[in-house]
Amino acid sequence: MRLGRRRSRAGEDRARFGHTELPDEQEQALRRAVRLEWTTIGFLCMTIVLVFLVMGRSQAMKAAFVEDALSLIPPIAFLVAVRVTRRRPSARHPYGYHRAVGVGHLVAATALFVMGAMLVVDSSMSLLAAEHPPIGLLEIGGWQVWGGWLMIAVMAWSAVPPVLLGRAKMPLSETLHDRVLHADADMNRADWMTAVATIVGVLGIGVGLWWMDAVAALFVSGGILRDGVRNLRTAVSALIDARAATYDGQDTHPLVRRIDERLEELDWVEQARSRVRDQGHVFHVEAFVVPVAGRAPSLRELVEAREACVALDWKVDDMVVIPSEELPERMLPGVREELAGGHDADR
Known part of the structure; x- marks a missing residue:
């Protein structure tokens, strides 16, 4: 949303x-x-x-x-x-x-x-x-x-x-x-x-x-x-929509990690990973969240999840939160290897 x-x-x-x-x-x-x-x-x-x-x-x-x-x-x-x-x-x-x-x-x-x-x-x-x-x-x-x-x-x-x-x-x-x-x-x-x-x-x-x-x-x-x-x-x-980087283009922007960590702090979220691209001054964020087993998030919880991320930084404004049964490999290349081995090279 x-x-x-x-x-x-x-x-x-x-x-x-x-x-x-x-x-x-x-x-x-x-x-x-x-x-x-x-x-x-x-x-x-x-x-x-x-x-x-x-x-x-x-x-x-x-x-x-x-x-x-x-x-x-x-x-x-x-x-x-x-x-x-x-x-x-x-x-x-x-x-x-x-x-x-x-x-x-x-x-x-x-x-x-x-x-x-x-x-x-x-x-x-x-x-x-x-x-x-x-x-x-x-x-x-x-x-x-x-x-x-x-x-x-x-x-x-x-x-x-x-x-x-x-x-x-x-x-x-x-x-x-x-x-x-x-x-x-x-x-x-x-x-x-x-x-x-x-x-x-x-x-x-x-x-x-x-x-x-x-x-x-x-x-x-x-x-x-x-x-x-x-x-x-x-x-x-x-x-060409590389992952959002710092202002000097040298490193992945720390907000990419902070967004995922903030979402995973919510009691109904088991896993969360985001696609973040730099629009210029602000970021466009697509956050995929896997709910805890047997827990379907309400509309209010999705709104609060988004607001929690927006509150992190002024650049996080254009954001969608997408509930998913599992983290989609097609949308998040390399996410399975990252979760399995703790490998975080792209970050």
């Missing part, structure tokens, strides 16, 4: 993902995350313009410019996904629009992967061709200034703010269980390496080591490609 979460006294004034009302902690985290993403977009736009104006023919600066441009995708995807997921379920979309988070994550990951691969090839070709990128002199206020100093100044300026933004976003991504926000925070925290690598490449040109520019570009490109591969793997896994 499927029931909606009860509305609070705040009613429509509370932030929601579909029909899922956010607790105070998640509501505040969402508001802060939105502010941080708008701040990130504003900072990146300034950085992109400055890098474009000074990058010249340096491969490292070119890679840094592309990375900054690509860094716009995750915050934009997050803001769009948040707006879409607030829409309520409809007859056409009975599960709501939570998958918008997964779509945004996939778009960002694909862009990172494609552009990272292209930059790796481009940087490699420049290194093999032994290209010597020139950095000329500029006249500023009557003084002759080496253009590389401007490049270094821009990259040094662009190194610190993303790291601070990434550190601020990371705990929010866990609180909101948001993969797009996590990917964005992860990229921001690593931006200082891009800045340092680019500065080293530019200094290499200045001292006559032309190859350091291409090597620095390869380092930056490899980082973009690595981020793309990691996020693409996580995004695709979630979209």
